[in-house]
Amino acid sequence: MSAQIREYLEGLFDVWSWPFLLGTGWYASKWGSAMLAAAAVALLTWFAVDGRFEVSRASLSVDVRSPYASSTLDAHLTPADAGEFDQVVGRSIFTLQPRALRQAALGNPFVAKAEVHLQLPGQVKAVVDEAMPTLAWVTQYGTYVVNAAGIPRRIASQVALAPDEPTGFLTLFDWQGHAQLARPYAVDSRQSRLDPDLVATILAIRGSLLAAPGQPDELQAFHFTQAHGLNFVLPGRSTRVVWGDSLHMERKLANLQGIWHWLESRELNAELIDVRPLSKPYYR
Numbered sequence: 001m002s003a004q005i006r007e008y009l010e011g012l013f014d015v016w017s018w019p020f021l022l023g024t025g026w027y028a029s030k031w032g033s034a035m036l037a038a039a040a041v042a043l044l045t046w047f048a049v050d051g052r053f054e055v056s057r058a059s060l061s062v063d064v065r066s067p068y069a070s071s072t073l074d075a076h077l078t079p080a081d082a083g084e085f086d087q088v089v090g091r092s093i094f095t096l097q098p099r100a101l102r103q104a105a106l107g108n109p110f111v112a113k114a115e116v117h118l119q120l121p122g123q124v125k126a127v128v129d130e131a132m133p134t135l136a137w138v139t140q141y142g143t144y145v146v147n148a149a150g151i152p153r154r155i156a157s158q159v160a161l162a163p164d165e166p167t168g169f170l171t172l173f174d175w176q177g178h179a180q181l182a183r184p185y186a187v188d189s190r191q192s193r194l195d196p197d198l199v200a201t202i203l204a205i206r207g208s209l210l211a212a213p214g215q216p217d218e219l220q221a222f223h224f225t226q227a228h229g230l231n232f233v234l235p236g237r238s239t240r241v242v243w244g245d246s247l248h249m250e251r252k253l254a255n256l257q258g259i260w261h262w263l264e265s266r267e268l269n270a271e272l273i274d275v276r277p278l279s280k281p282y283y284r
Contacts, residue, residue, distance in 0.1 A: 052121045055088045055096070061125045067132040085126055093122045101126070109151045135170040135202065137194055139177045146172075148203075150180075150194035172202065174224040197246040198230065205243070208253055209235060229276075234260070239269065239283075244276040255281040 062085050085105070088096055098116040105114035105128055112131035118124055133145040137152060144152035172179060172194070180192045206219045222232045229244040241256060252275040259273050259281060270283040 053092050053094060055091055055093055055122045055124050057089050059123045060085060060089060061123070062128060063126070064128045064130060066130050085124070088124050093118055093120065093124070096124065109147055109149065110145075110153055134199055135172055137179075138171060138173045138175070140175050141177060144194075146194045146199065148196065148199055150196040150199055152192065152194060170202070170206065170220055170222075172198075172222045172224060176226060178226045179224040179230075195246060198224075201230065201243070201246040201249050204249055204253060205232070205256075208257065234273075237269065238271070240272050242272065242274040242276060248278055251278055252276075252281075259283055 085101065087104075088101065096118060098118055101116045101124075102114045105111050105116075105126065110131050110133065111128055113129040115127045116124065117126075131147065133153070134148045135146055136155075137144040137146045143155045145155065146152045174180075177192075179198055180194055202222050205222075209219050219232060219235045222230060224230050228242045230246070231240060231242045233240050243252060255275045255278070256273065259270075259275075263270055263283070273281070273283045275281045
């Protein structure tokens, strides 16, 4: 009887004799690998649910570096929205991927660079470099910084940018909000955009005029009104240029430069130059 029991037990623990494994090619080494895999899954599950590896708001660090240090806007700007990182709060650090978090941060049009580092047990450290916007946009609804695509970001605190005083920053004064694409003229940073063609026009005008960027006479202030469209005062002069819309930029620019150099060569000054009539721009 004992011999039969011994044979039964030997057969029970002999994996090659188990009916459902016959012909499957399973061996002891594969069983060992399967058990190691199961242990790894159990360990990862434990890591995922253990509160010690959960990211808290206190263990989330986001350092936003601003490019506005030389601008009068610097004291009034708050860091760019780093809400892309709020999603990690409450999650296990083992479920996070630095590359995915970095790509999410770069989806913000005002972020130029982002670095993300994870540290055990549950720390997330991010360093974000803000992208330098193209200009400031001043309206009765608020002051915004705008990138080349016309996308605005509102300045949270109040800032007084006077139309006739240097701002240290390229600025468009558009009190009624008529320079935007959206209608009606009620600026909303979640929906409204400054006309990107107008932004390109402003950059082209400033780049073509005499003063070099950063010089005292650099053209910094532009205005936009419903009656005249884009207009500005020539740097170092009292001459106002009425530009109009963003169409026919190259032709208007050539007309402006022609009149400007003609006046300079004769040491004349003009109160106004209007380049809206393409065939007959005039000054007075």
